[in-house]
Structures are given as structure tokens and as C-alpha cells.
Amino acid sequence: MKFLDTAKVYIRSGDGGAGCVSFRREKFIEFGGPDGGDGGRGGDVWVECVDGLNTLIDYRYQQHFKAKTGTHGMGKNRAGAKGADVVLKVPKGTEILDAEDETLITDMTEIGQRVRLAKGGNGGFGNLHFTTSTNRAPTHANPGQQGEERWVVLRLKLIADAGLVGLPNAGKSTFLAATTAAKPKIADYPFTTLHPGLGVVRADGREFVLADIPGLIEGAHEGHGLGDRFLGHVERCRVLLHLVEGTCEHAGKAYKVVRKEIEAYGHGLADKPEILALSKVDALDAETLKKQVDRLKRAAGRKPLLLSAVSGQGVPEALRALLDVIDDARKDEFPREEQPWQP
Known part of the structure; x- marks a missing residue:
């Protein structure tokens, strides 16, 4: 299944049903009078966060979603039924933006969260509604109100506790495969991770x-390589693990x-806690390793961790460092309430 993290869709809520103009025509009833019913309300357009989805691929093949029109009113004081709603099901972490000015409408971060994007039009009043003491036989009814329409952008940002960043071939996919059950593509050429x-x-x-x-490569924010739009997937992370390839020409420059x-890129990503690690140290001799560590230490202002996802060297230490930052962030987000003293 292809990964799709951005989609643009057109939504339109249903029009309201029209009111009815009708009069009673029954045997043995001397004075009939109006009995036109009201029209039904148009259907709404909702977005719902559901479990079991991890991509927006469903919106690759269908971009138009329209709710049903409300049923028109009928005689004998019968009101029309409400039009059927339309529900857009999206994975957790999806942002809904207005396509015109890209303002954020809602952020779907909880399973079961449900937000109305377009409200259906109200149904029109039938002629029974306009009966007064001076107008006993009104001959007009209201049409239903029109629904709302708009283009919206669905943008998926993965919700993860930690994110891997670095240049191509820095060992990110190898680290992911070594520490999780994921099976990413791993090869000895750049941009194997698409x-x-x-x-x-x-x-x-x-x-x-x-x-x-x-x-990321130099100039990614200008569109070079695969660009930097994928950085949106680590915006929600609590900590970043920055892997620098030990076999590169200059670790500090990398x-x-x-x-x-x-x-x-912005969006507060540069202010997130960062764990720095020199990867692929199993492929370096002692002299080259010392040189690369010194270069990286001067560039970053701190000593990096040494790890090799292939041999497992330094991997437990890197995971513990990530866990420490994640636990601290969770404590800040969900502080424990002090329990009252009990004998």
C-alpha cells in the first residue's frame, strides 16, 4: 500500500428540503385549511478519527464528497426527512486545513474524535407554518437553504514519541529495523527511504x-532531494535522534x-531535545573514529553517542537516552496528582 500523507478534497453539505404548499381536502370537513409540512435539513459533512488507518490513500481515488439533500415537505402535515451525512475517516494525527488560506480547521489527535466540517442547510417552512389569525390560507412556502461547500486539505503528521533525522545513508532505517519489528528498505545507496x-x-x-x-540534503528546504516536507512527521515527536554517519567525509559538516x-523548516522543530549519535562506528578504525568524534563534538558543542545498529554497540544507551527525555516530557504533559494523606 502506497503511503500518502497529503490530499485535497472537495466537500459539500446537503441542501435543505423545500416546504410544501398543501390544503386539506377531506369529506365532511367544512373548513379544510393549510397542511403543508416543512422540508428536512440537509446532510452534514463530518471528519472522524478512526483506528486502523495509517495513510490517506483512500482520498487518492475519490476527491469529491457530497451529503444528501433533505426530503421536501409533503401534505397532511408531513415533514421531510433529514439528508444522509457524509463522514470522512482519517488516521490519527491528521490536520484539516482550509485550502484557500491554509488555516487550521481542526487537528485529529484522538481516536473517536469527530468534527463537523460543513453544516447542512435548514429545511424550508411549509404553508402551515405561515397560518395566522388574519391569514387563514397562506399560499406560499420557503425553499430549503443551500448547503456549504469548500475545498479542504488533509495533511497527515505521524504521532511518534521519537524521530530519526540525518543525511541519506546515515543508518536511520537500519536503526529502526534493529530496534523495532519494522522492516524498512535498506540499501547502500541514498534515498532508499522514500x-x-x-x-x-x-x-x-x-x-x-x-x-x-x-x-535531508543541503538545500532540502528549497526543494532539493526529496525536500523537507517529511519533517512534518517528526513535528509531534518529543525528542529527535540525530544520526551522523561515521564513514562520511566530515562528521561536523554533515x-x-x-x-x-x-x-x-521552522515550526519549533529546532527547539526540540536532540540526542546526537555517531553511527556506523563498527566500520571505523580507532584513529578515524577519534577524528570524527572530535569534529562532531566541535560542531555540536557536546560529545556524541557511539553506536552501530549492525553490531548493536551503543544501541541500548541511545534507547535509554531517548526514554529519559520521553519520560520527562510525559510527566510534564500528565503531572501526577498528589494523593491526600490517609492513615
């Missing part, structure tokens, strides 16, 4: 969700390239 991936890490009796995104792209 779509974000998720995996659940279990360490020290705890677990968290880890996200892997395609690699670190600065990625940090520059993260800062250019």
Missing part, C-alpha cells in the same frame, strides 16, 4: 513509538547541514 516509517521500541520494560523519515535544514 516514505516515513513507524516502529514500536521496547526497552527496559517500557515502549515508545519511533519514526523514520527520508534523509551535522551542520542537517541542523541548517531543520532550522529553515
